[in-house]
Amino acid sequence: MTDATPDIFDRPADAGRAGRLQAGLKKRYAREKRFKAYGIMAVAVAIGFLTLLLFRIIEQGHTAFYAHEVTLPVYMDPARIDQAYPEGTNFELLVAEQELARLGVQDDAAGTQARAMRSLFSSELKYRAADMVRDNPEIIGKTVTIVAPASDEADLYYKGEISIETPADQRRLSDAQIGWLDRIKAEGAVRTHFNGALFTNGDSTEPELAGVLGAVIGSALMLMVTAVIAIPVGIGAAVYLEEFSPKNRITDLIEVNINNLAAVPSIVYGLLGVALFINWMHLPRSSPLVGGLVLALMALPTIIIATRSSLKSVPPSIREAALAMGASRTQTVFQHVLPLAMPGVMTGAIISMAHALGETAPLLLIGMVSFVPGIPHSVVEPTGALPSLVYIWENASERAFHERTAAAIIVLLTFMIVMNAAAILLRRRFERRW
Template identity: 80%
Template sequence: MTDAAANSPRIDRLRAGLKKRYAREKRFRAYGLLAIAIAVGFLVLLLGRIVEQGHTAFYAHTVTVPVYMDPARIDRGYPQGTNFEQLVAEQQLARMGVQDDAAGTKATAMRGLFSSELKYLAADRVARQPGLIGQTVTIAAPASDDADLFFKGKVSRDTPADQRRLSDQQIQWLDQMKADGHVSAHFNSGLFTRGDSTEPELAGVLGAVIGSALMLLVTALIAIPLGVGAALYLEEFAPKGKLTDLIEVNINNLAAVPSIIYGLLGLALFINWMHLPRASPLVGGLVLALMALPTIIIATRSSLKAVPPSIREAALAMGASKTQTVFQHTLPLAMPGVMTGAIISMAHALGETAPLLLIGMVSFVPGLPHSLVEPTGALPSLVYIWENASERAFHERTAAAILVLLAFMIVMNAAAILLRRRFERRW
């Protein structure tokens, strides 16, 4: 009884200590769950805001209008020279029973409700079918950016007239067109089939997507062979010493250098010294290759280190040379990690903006690129340009371009994960 009484305080202290330790563990788990919840919450908030702002860019509105192809106003030899916008505006006013004034201000206001693409659609149709002249033709006229935003509910009639680009009269006309059943919504395929434009309703991401693809092609052709080769030499062939330690430290430091520094390097080296074409995929790819090299080297060296030494020893014991051991045994086993590192570095390069701005990919480039030396844009720089545009309709397209960029990055990262899970070996 005496021993039990003497040990009782000690047991109580042990139980109290265990209770405190379990309480700390529970608090730590709660803090971890709270941190994850906060991170997921911010991610959902960010993606939700982007989707909310950008989903409307994936559809657009057209207005079905009958157009009388007046022979007196259409040039048969050159239909493209005909002012179809004015022709449609005047006829639309007449159908609504609106009398234009001497200055033609109402016709001008009506023209502002249709995209400039209307004239190209009408001219192309007349050029293909000259027999339509003198007849009434139904055309699905694309709405202008302001009219499109109104149909999407992003322009309110309750906003003071001096704070919106549509007048009360234009809004009344749009309401009448919609009430008559002439307005329809459709998938905005032009967002994916056109290049950049000064008019929001005609702007697309195809030029930027092709530019980004060409840059990534140059980056992959340069960075992956050089990065893997450098990692192989440093890990398998280079003698261990102060020099290799210094190189390894500098490679790790280069991986942490801000991307804008690589842009300055590319501007000085490739444009000012080598005189390569400014804002071209070639220069962009070279700059991104410099930025991706440290990541590829580090990932490749880590993959090579993960291969058990017994593989090398067994190959050497069977009479294989050092080179045969590396290229026939070590590298194939490390290839899943190498491919994962390469894809992740490419995805990282795809989303970089600062280096591209410094080499000139911040200017307006219409059309689609056809070579590595033509000026072009890229998805990150296109997002920057559209977000700084004055037209409100560009802002929804900015969010849509971000979604396209995120989709590319998700696909590339998913490919890296699948490759690792498919080919990874556990030792």
């Protein structure tokens, strides 16, 4: 009797089975490679679109972060300056006429050239000149230097957004005005500087003077109202529903409605805000108070869902151990379960606030689309918000507002990125692995 054992794959049936097994393995590995390739392609497409979006916004908006000022020598003519009320003096016309004379340009009887020259400088010129006269009346009768912002069209020309080659019917600057701007710049009277007014001014009808400060403060006040209302109420509701409420049809119905409210379009919340807070409660329209209340209603479902998910992630052994040591149900929840779930709770709250910051439709319905030039000082004053400011500027007729629209989007995206990054960092810092 021999000890030799025949190889099982020597038989034809076994060899065929081994071949099918190898072919199946190759197909499975090929499917895995295709799946990975599809995933990489999806991520690459998403990154590509995001990069394209950011590049387009930055390309259009980076010019709004710098501006041009013109240094002008001005003779303070005593015959034309009202020392008692400097604001009543037409400094713009005074400067325009003197600048025309300095450039050797002859004006007509109707003052056409003077009006054209005056449009190259911002209206800020008259306020700066009036402040100089008010602070130092002794300059009347002397030649002083005034630094004034270039007008929106002149600023765009110096930024290269407008060219002499552009057809005349497609630009608001005439050939003569472009020639004057070139001569002024050749004399070294034009200076490029960081546009701090974009961050220190409120909204304005003149693009070169418009800023985002009023909208930023309005958004901050609105988010403060939203956070004060939505976060405590949302966390409290989630704790009750998850830890204390009886499991019956009523609680099931509440849970279904909360999930449905998270998917309701934001414009519906705007309609609710108009009907409830403005028409019925008579709260001030266009105020951060009403905006915060509307956004709080929007943020509540998200906070409740995120908080309940975080509470569910805490192991049951934590609750059982606390109860076994004699802790009450309330002590167990608020001294053990909720602190361990707090990273997820904080993440959900911050993300809901970031989502509320970018909402536009509810703000348009409650009147935050109106022009508000001042800086708000309380939650009941009319104000704008960053999303509504973007909407207003994009629909403005002046071309210079379009670059400021992109700049406002950059500011808004910066706030949202910071808030989302804070949520990620907090979660990673305090998250526990079970």
